[in-house]
Amino acid sequence: MKVRVDVMLKTGVLDPQGEAVRHALGNLGFDGVEGVRQGKVIELELAAGTSEDTVKDMCEKLLANTVIENYTIEVL
Amino acid sequence: MKAAVIVFPGSNCDRDLAVAFEKAGADVTMVWHKDTHLPEGLDIVGVPGGFSFGDYLRCGAIAAQSPITKSLIRHTERGGYALGICNGFQVLTETGILPGALMRNSNLKFICKPVDLKVESTESAFTQAYTLGQKITVPVAHHDGNYNVTPEKLEQLRDEGRIAFTYVDNPNGSTGDIAGVISKNRRVLGMMPHPERAVDENHGGTDGQAMFRGVMDALVSA
Numbered sequence: 001m002k003v004r005v006d007v008m009l010k011t012g013v014l015d016p017q018g019e020a021v022r023h024a025l026g027n028l029g030f031d032g033v034e035g036v037r038q039g040k041v042i043e044l045e046l047a048a049g050t051s052e053d054t055v056k057d058m059c060e061k062l063l064a065n066t067v068i069e070n071y072t073i074e075v076l
Numbered sequence: 077m078k079a080a081v082i083v084f085p086g087s088n089c090d091r092d093l094a095v096a097f098e099k100a101g102a103d104v105t106m107v108w109h110k111d112t113h114l115p116e117g118l119d120i121v122g123v124p125g126g127f128s129f130g131d132y133l134r135c136g137a138i139a140a141q142s143p144i145t146k147s148l149i150r151h152t153e154r155g156g157y158a159l160g161i162c163n164g165f166q167v168l169t170e171t172g173i174l175p176g177a178l179m180r181n182s183n184l185k186f187i188c189k190p191v192d193l194k195v196e197s198t199e200s201a202f203t204q205a206y207t208l209g210q211k212i213t214v215p216v217a218h219h220d221g222n223y224n225v226t227p228e229k230l231e232q233l234r235d236e237g238r239i240a241f242t243y244v245d246n247p248n249g250s251t252g253d254i255a256g257v258i259s260k261n262r263r264v265l266g267m268m269p270h271p272e273r274a275v276d277e278n279h280g281g282t283d284g285q286a287m288f289r290g291v292m293d294a295l296v297s298a
Contacts, residue, residue: 016182065134067177068224
C-alpha cells in the first residue's frame with residue numbers, strides 16, 4: 001500500500017521559503033499572490049494492512065516536527 | 077572533568093569542540109553515533125556542529141534517532157550536563173531535550189560571520205564565568221538558525237531566566253533574538269553560535285573560553 005504524508009508548517013509560523021517564492025512570483029508579474037506556504041510530501045510504500053496509527057506514530061516520531069509542523073495522512 | 081563528544085556522519089566541528097574542552101583541562105572521548113552507551117563517569121557530553129546526515133528531512137532529525145542519542149537523553153534525564161552547538165543545538169531540539177525548533181534563516185542565506193551576543197543569564201555552568209549583560213563576539217555559521225518558539229514558551233523561557241544569549245543584531249530571524257537556551261534544570265545549553273571557534277588567539281577572538289572555563293569550574297567543584 002502507498003501512503004502519502006503532507007507536512008506543512010503550522011499556521012502562524014513564518015515560512016521564509018514560502019515568502020521568497022511569493023516575492024519571486026510577484027517579480028515574474030503574477031499579481032495577486034497573497035500567500036505561499038511551502039511544505040513536504042513524503043510517499044511511503046508500506047506492507048499491506050499497516051494501520052494508520054502506525055503511520056501517525058511515524059509522523060510524530062520522525063516525519064514531522066510537531067513543534068512547528070502539522071501533517072496529514074492519505075492512503076493512496 | 078570527563079567529557080565526550082558525539083560524532084555523527086557529517087559532524088564537522090567535533091574536533092574543534094574536543095580541543096576546546098581539552099584546553100579547559102578535560103579528558104575527552106570521541107563517541108561514534110552508532111555506539112549505544114556513553115562512557116562511564118562522564119561529566120558532560122558535547123553535541124557538535126556540522127551537517128549530520130546531510131541535514132536530510134530536517135537539520136538534526138535523523139541524528140536525533142541515532143543509537144547514541146538515546147543514551148544522551150538518559151544522561152540528561154539523570155541530570156547530566158550537555159552542550160549542543162549549531163547542529164548540536166538542532167539535535168537537542170529535535171530530541172525534545174530543549175524546547176523550540178530551528179528553521180531556515182529568515183533571509184534564506186547561509187550566514188558565516190562573527191556576531192555580537194549579549195549574556196542574558198549567568199546562572200548556569202556555561203555562563204557563570206561571564207557577567208550579566210556582557211557583550212561577547214562569537215562566530216555563527218548556519219543556514220537554519222532561526223529559533224522558533226510560541227509566544228507562550230518565549231514568555232516562559234524569559235520568566236525562568238533560560239535565555240542564555242541573545243543576538244545584539246539578529247542575523248537569522250530568531251524569536252526574541254534568542255541565540256542560546258538553557259534546560260529547565262540549567263544543565264543543558266544549546267546555542268547556534270560557535271564558542272569553540274573562539275578559544276584561541278589564532279581564532280581571532282577568545283570570548284568562548286569563559287564558557288569552557290565555567291563548565292570546568294562547575295564540574296570540578298561539584
